[in-house]
Amino acid sequence: MAELEHTVRKGEAPALIWWCMFGGPFAWACDLGFSYVLEQHTCSTGHHYVLHVITVVCAIIALTGLAAGMAAYKRVPEEANDHGVRPMDRTHFQILFGMVFSIAFTIVIIAEAVPRWILHPCQ
Amino acid sequence: MAISEPIVLPHATDEVRLARTWAQPRGFWGWFMNVHHTAIGVRFMVTSFIFFLLGGVLAAMIRLQLSRPENHAIGPDLYNQIFTIHGSTMIFLFAVPMMFQGFGVYVVPLICGTRNIAFPRLNAFSYYIYVVGGLLLWVGLFLKTGADAGWFAYTPLSGPQFTPGKRSDFWAQMITFTEVSALGVAICLATTILRQRAPGMTLNRMPIILWEKLVLSFMVIFAMPAVMVVSSMLLMDRTINTQFFNPANGGDVLLYQHLFWFFGHPEVYIIFLPGAAIVSTLVPVFARRHIFGHLAIVTSVVATGFLGFGVWVHHMFATGIPQMSASFFTAATLMIVLPTAVQFYCWIATIWNGRLQMKLPMLWVFGFFFVFLIGGLSGVMLASVPVDWQVHDTFFVVAHFHYVLIGGALFPMFAGLYYWVPKITGRMMNDLLGKVHFWLFFIGFNMTFFTMHFLGLRGMPRRVYTYPPEMHWGGLNMLASVGALFMAAGLIVFIVNFFQSKARGTLAGPNPWAAGSLEWATSSPPPDYNFTELFTVNGREPLWDNAPNQPIVSGVRDDIPEVLITNSLDSEPQHKDEMPGASIWPFLTSITVSIAFIWSIFSPWGIAYGAIPVVITLIGWLWPRGHSPAPRQPALEGRWSK
Numbered sequence: 185m186a187e188l189e190h191t192v193r194k195g196e197a198p199a200l201i202w203w204c205m206f207g208g209p210f211a212w213a214c215d216l217g218f219s220y221v222l223e224q225h226t227c228s229t230g231h232h233y234v235l236h237v238i239t240v241v242c243a244i245i246a247l248t249g250l251a252a253g254m255a256a257y258k259r260v261p262e263e264a265n266d267h268g269v270r271p272m273d274r275t276h277f278q279i280l281f282g283m284v285f286s287i288a289f290t291i292v293i294i295a296e297a298v299p300r301w302i303l304h305p306c307q
Numbered sequence: 308m309a310i311s312e313p314i315v316l317p318h319a320t321d322e323v324r325l326a327r328t329w330a331q332p333r334g335f336w337g338w339f340m341n342v343h344h345t346a347i348g349v350r351f352m353v354t355s356f357i358f359f360l361l362g363g364v365l366a367a368m369i370r371l372q373l374s375r376p377e378n379h380a381i382g383p384d385l386y387n388q389i390f391t392i393h394g395s396t397m398i399f400l401f402a403v404p405m406m407f408q409g410f411g412v413y414v415v416p417l418i419c420g421t422r423n424i425a426f427p428r429l430n431a432f433s434y435y436i437y438v439v440g441g442l443l444l445w446v447g448l449f450l451k452t453g454a455d456a457g458w459f460a461y462t463p464l465s466g467p468q469f470t471p472g473k474r475s476d477f478w479a480q481m482i483t484f485t486e487v488s489a490l491g492v493a494i495c496l497a498t499t500i501l502r503q504r505a506p507g508m509t510l511n512r513m514p515i516i517l518w519e520k521l522v523l524s525f526m527v528i529f530a531m532p533a534v535m536v537v538s539s540m541l542l543m544d545r546t547i548n549t550q551f552f553n554p555a556n557g558g559d560v561l562l563y564q565h566l567f568w569f570f571g572h573p574e575v576y577i578i579f580l581p582g583a584a585i586v587s588t589l590v591p592v593f594a595r596r597h598i599f600g601h602l603a604i605v606t607s608v609v610a611t612g613f614l615g616f617g618v619w620v621h622h623m624f625a626t627g628i629p630q631m632s633a634s635f636f637t638a639a640t641l642m643i644v645l646p647t648a649v650q651f652y653c654w655i656a657t658i659w660n661g662r663l664q665m666k667l668p669m670l671w672v673f674g675f676f677f678v679f680l681i682g683g684l685s686g687v688m689l690a691s692v693p694v695d696w697q698v699h700d701t702f703f704v705v706a707h708f709h710y711v712l713i714g715g716a717l718f719p720m721f722a723g724l725y726y727w728v729p730k731i732t733g734r735m736m737n738d739l740l741g742k743v744h745f746w747l748f749f750i751g752f753n754m755t756f757f758t759m760h761f762l763g764l765r766g767m768p769r770r771v772y773t774y775p776p777e778m779h780w781g782g783l784n785m786l787a788s789v790g791a792l793f794m795a796a797g798l799i800v801f802i803v804n805f806f807q808s809k810a811r812g813t814l815a816g817p818n819p820w821a822a823g824s825l826e827w828a829t830s831s832p833p834p835d836y837n838f839t840e841l842f843t844v845n846g847r848e849p850l851w852d853n854a855p856n857q858p859i860v861s862g863v864r865d866d867i868p869e870v871l872i873t874n875s876l877d878s879e880p881q882h883k884d885e886m887p888g889a890s891i892w893p894f895l896t897s898i899t900v901s902i903a904f905i906w907s908i909f910s911p912w913g914i915a916y917g918a919i920p921v922v923i924t925l926i927g928w929l930w931p932r933g934h935s936p937a938p939r940q941p942a943l944e945g946r947w948s949k
């Protein structure tokens with residue numbers, strides 16, 4: 185609590201909150217990039233499970249963003265809101281934003297998993 | 308006796324001193340030296356509007372040519388140049404410079420409550436370089452060297468083998484010019500938004516349009532280099548025999564498509580997001596309430612900024628990409644619809660819960676809802692693969708993308724112009740003429756482009772200069788061409804309205820719409836120093852939310868052009884910075900850079916020798932001069948509690 189308070193008061197945000205905000209898009213970029221690059225590879229080697237591993241790992245990475253947000257949320261004082269002027273209000277906003285983002289990008293990662301259940305990599 | 312010093316009344320000193328400090332240079336050379344953001348922003352708007360009209364003239368020629376079968380008024384070669392330059396002009400010389408640079412440069416510093424944009428000279432440079440790029444493309448057309456490989460200039464068609472001569476080179480360098488311009492402005496806008504917001508405009512209170520311009524600036528910074536690289540590679544293939552896109556020597560034509568669409572799809576959002584942001588700005592003003600779902604809209608805008616970079620392969624489904632890889636991008640493409648849907652819900656909810664005032668700008672917003680929705684529906688049709696196979700490269704596609712481009716950019720643009728022109732000129736636009744403009748344009752637009760859906764379904768391919776009568780496409784084509792006349796009439800009404808109201812319109816006063824953001828807190832048009840007093844902010848709509856005793860910023864000097872710098876997250880005052888003043892160097896640098904770029908079309912040595920004058924002008928630009936004032940901490944007068 186005190187540490188968060190201290191960083192926030194300086195006009196900054198702790199790494200935890202940055203991760204909460206941008207971990208989701210990072211995980212999604214990894215998912216898309218690795219899946220695109222390794223698709224041919226899984227076809228030629230027959231290791232089809234690799235594509236599912238990518239989904240699971242990236243979804244977990246995105247969800248750690250949510251976890252980071254929830255952990256940070258607990259440390260924000262009750263009276264913080266998302267439109268006030270205090271640094272804690274801004275932090276509250278960042279955390280809400282990050283939690284929405286983490287969930288949204290997890291959903292995108294799952295959407296990108298669907299073709300792996302239906303199609304064959306060598307098609 | 309010499310002329311005596313002017314006597315200044317005590318209470319007027321601030322204004323007089325500010326006016327002297329920030330005065331924009333006048334006269335012929337003054338025009339080239341001006342670096343104030345309101346002047347440059349207006350120039351971006353006016354110039355891109357002129358390019359819009361020029362592109363519109365080409366569109367009229369297309370419609371004239373296609374109005375009846377077996378028409379040979381325009382031959383195939385000229386027709387290719389016309390549709391290519393129409394598309395390139397509308398995208399690169401109109402849509403982005405208007406929606407991103409024009410509105411952004413004019414409005415953002417005012418909404419931030421600051422006195423000038425960050426890096427004003429870079430901003431001015433960006434304007435001149437854009438103008439030269441636009442002229443290059445058009446001079447090419449008049450020299451019978453008009454680009455003719457379509458607005459995306461695919462290789463190998465645009466390569467040295469199939470397009471000899473200089474046509475594709477003119478196109479490729481036009482890209483370099485316009486993208487340098489967009490990059491420059493992106494840096495200015497991002498810095499202004501992150502460091503020059505009024506105290507109290509914390510991250511969570513930033514108006515949607517600032518969020519959108521911030522996201523857009525980052526999109527430009529990541530997307531534009533891809534297209535600059537690809538157009539430079541094309542130029543090198545064509546001038547110094549590199550083989551990037553020549554498969555015979557180990558090159559790869561698909562590389563061109565990957566790089567182009569890695570820019571091209573974000574570009575679609577670079578055109579649409581500003582339109583959406585204008586809607587998000589206008590809807591609360593005319594619904595008389597705060598926007599519903601501020602956080603939801605902000606997350607949607609930022610999410611679009613990310614997702615926009617992960618869908619480019621959907622433009623390349625016909626290139627033999629493995630099915631599963633393609634479907635990853637289909638999935639992402641379907642997901643990117645969600646943020647737009649969220650924004651639509653928030654707009655409707657705001658209107659639903661507010662007290663709607665159906666003023667002129669709102670008419671255009673409703674036009675946007677209608678037109679963009681139809682474009683979205685035909686987009687859903689195209690997303691179905693069998694449908695796409697049927698109508699690929701037909702007029703169905705032309706209909707679809709004009710619904711989204713004109714719906715997503717042009718309708719919000721007119722909404723924004725009717726809304727902000729009173730700020731820019733100080734006078735209201737005529738309401739009746741505005742309505743005439745709307746209905747002519749709206750009806751004409753649907754006549755022209757709705758018909759094209761049917762033409763496409765009946766098999767009329769795009770990019771053909773004529774068609775035989777047996778196809779029975781004549782009637783619908785005639786209807787589409789008549790619609791274009793209506794649109795042209797609407798535009799004429801708009802131009803007449805603009806000049807008439809500029810001369811004789813009713814005075815607007817500072818805040819004719821009783822809006823809430825800071826640009827309405829100063830006179831219309833704003834003085835050269837934007838604001839007499841620097842405001843602090845107490846909510847998302849400062850003019851609605853401010854307390855009666857809202858503090859103002861003091862301690863920013865008025866005898867030198869100083870601005871307040873605040874921190875990015877909490878917009879706490881940090882220090883002050885002296886803004887560079889008027890200068891001829893940005894203009895001179897744009898000239899030397901242009902010479903180098905254009906020379907390089909004709910000889911690779913253009914880059915080597917051309918760099919010398921560029922360096923000289925850059926030295927002139929960066930030459931240290933003047934004083935650096937003793938730093939003094941800014942202060943906030945009155946109550947400023949946390």
Ligand code: HEM
Pocket residue numbers: 363366367369370390391393394395397398402456457458459705709712713716717755768769770771791794
């Ligand atoms: C204002 C009235 C307009 C009319 C009547 C019009 C008409 C047309 C027509 C008929 C074509 C197809 C030419 C062909 O394939 O043979 C076309 C192409 C195109 N238009 Fe428009 N247009 C208008 C405005 C715009 C605007 C505002 C934009 C963008 C913001 C735009 C962007 C494009 C693009 C990108 C192409 C594709 C060019 C190519 O095939 O390379 N147009 N237009």
Ligand SMILES: [Cu+2]
Pocket residue numbers: 571572575618619621622
């Ligand atoms: Cu796309």
